[in-house]
Structure formats: C-alpha cells, structure tokens
C-alpha cells in the first residue's frame with residue numbers, strides 16, 4: 197500500500213486499489229468520555245492488522261463501530277471505496293464483516309455444523325439440508341487445515357479452546373466474509389493451541405481476507421501481524437508495517453503515547 201508520505205506516480209494512483217476498509221476521523225463519545233477521537237485506520241485485504249493498546253484505549257469501541265454495534269458520532273466508514281452507514285450488526289454482516297468474540301463465539305449445546313450455520317441454515321424442500329451443511333462444514337474446516345476435530349457432529353462443549361476458536365474462525369470463511377475481526381483470540385489458550393490459532397489467522401490473510409486482531413500479547417502481536425495499529429487514550433498514535441516496529445516501541449506507544457518515537461511512527465501507512 198502506498199504511504200501517504202510517498203510521492204507515488206500517476207500510474208500508481210490509477211492502478212492501486214484502496215483498502216477494503218477505511219476509517220476516517222472517527223469520534224465516539226459516551227457522555228463526557230471520549231472513547232475515540234479523530235481515529236484514522238486503513239484495513240487492507242490479505243493482511244493481518246493488529247490493534248494494540250492499553251486497557252481502556254478504545255480497541256473494543258473501535259471494533260464495535262466496524263461491527264455495527266456502535267455508531268460513530270463523527271467521521272466516515274469507507275467500505276470498498278464507498279461510505280457506508282452501519283446501523284446494526286446485520287448491516288456489517290451483509291457487507292462481509294464478521295466478528296469473532298472471545299466468549300460469545302459459539303453455542304455450547306449445539307454441534308459444530310449447527311454452530312457454523314446458526315441463523316443461516318440451509319433448507320431444501322422445506323426441511324433442513326443436514327447433509328449439505330455437514331459437507332460444507334467439513335470442507336471448510338479441511339480447507340483451513342483444521343484437522344484435530346474428530347467429527348463435525350461433536351457438540352461444541354466437547355471441544356478444546358483452540359478447536360472452538362478454529363470453528364468460530366472457519367464459520368467466517370464459510371460465510372465468505374471479507375473482513376474478520378477477532379477480539380483477543382488467544383487469551384484463554386495454552387501454548388500449543390495459541391500456535392494453531394495464530395497459524396489459522398495467517399491462513400485467513402493468505403486467502404485474501406482482511407483480518408483485524410485485538411491483542412495484548414506482544415508475542416502474538418509480532419508472530420501474526422503484518423501491520424500494527426496502536427491506540428492510546430482513544431487516539432490512533434501509530435499504524436505501521438510490523439517490520440518498522442519492535443516490542444519496545446509498541447509498548448512505549450501503548451503506555452505513553454508521547455514518546456519521541458511517536459512523531460516518527462505516527463500516521464497512516
């Protein structure tokens with residue numbers, strides 16, 4: 197993606213596609229609390245954008261604006277080059293925006309197929325097309341190399357944390373999402389399961405999806421990110437390719453937002 201500080205050629209400008217999602221000058225207030233102030237962010241397809249920030253920085257509020265849960269008080273959300281008004285999660289889903297929440301991702305009492313098709317069941321001749329749904333669920337898991345699940349008819353309650361995350365992520369692929377947002381996808385996982393989920397996140401980006409991941413874990417951030425966006429006190433203080441950052445800089449940005457690095461790391465990439 198062309199950086200705003202690059203001059204670029206006229207030809208670049210004509211051939212280079214814009215980001216899948218662009219946030220422009222987003223404000224969100226809750227009474228006197230300025231949760232987001234003047235936030236810009238580009239989210240390109242085929243890349244993992246990690247959203248980092250200290251507690252209360254505004255990460256959840258920002259993804260809720262993208263997921264249609266909160267409406268920004270000011271600013272624009274541009275999807276595939278056009279401004280959109282996301283009035284509900286349904287609006288976001290209709291565009292291909294899928295959010296995988298840490299706790300709410302799946303229903304324990306249902307099996308994998310039922311979870312993957314929940315609310316969007318396939319019906320044939322007036323009855324549920326169980327066979328077709330089962331095949332689609334199995335194919336999707338297989339295409340993502342999710343191989344540890346014994347049967348797609350297993351209740352989700354019997355899955356490990358990593359398997360649950362894998363199923364939740366596979367669900368977004370099944371529904372042809374273009375942008376998958378994940379809130380702390382590895383927070384409750386052990387080392388091996390974390391590895392599986394991080395690999396899966398990379399695979400999503402490699403398939404051309406845009407991915408936004410909220411994470412506090414610096415190991416995960418640097419393992420999975422193509423780009424890191426740092427929010428501090430509701431302001432976007434840096435959005436840079438991962439190669440231009442290290443842990444120390446990110447932690448400084450997260451905690452102070454006023455370090456000397458700020459000037460050189462700030463701005464949209």
Ligand SMILES: Nc1ncnc2c1ncn2[C@@H]1O[C@H](COP(=O)(O)OP(=O)(O)OP(=O)(O)O)[C@@H](O)[C@H]1O
Nearest residue numbers: 226229230231249250251252253254255256257258
């Ligand atoms: N519904 C709400 N009503 C009032 N204030 C809110 C609401 N949601 C968030 N806030 C406030 O907005 C600010 C940003 O909160 P947010 O949950 O986005 O932080 P976060 O970066 O996700 O933090 P954490 O890492 O702790 O989850 C905080 O000051 C929070 O108290």
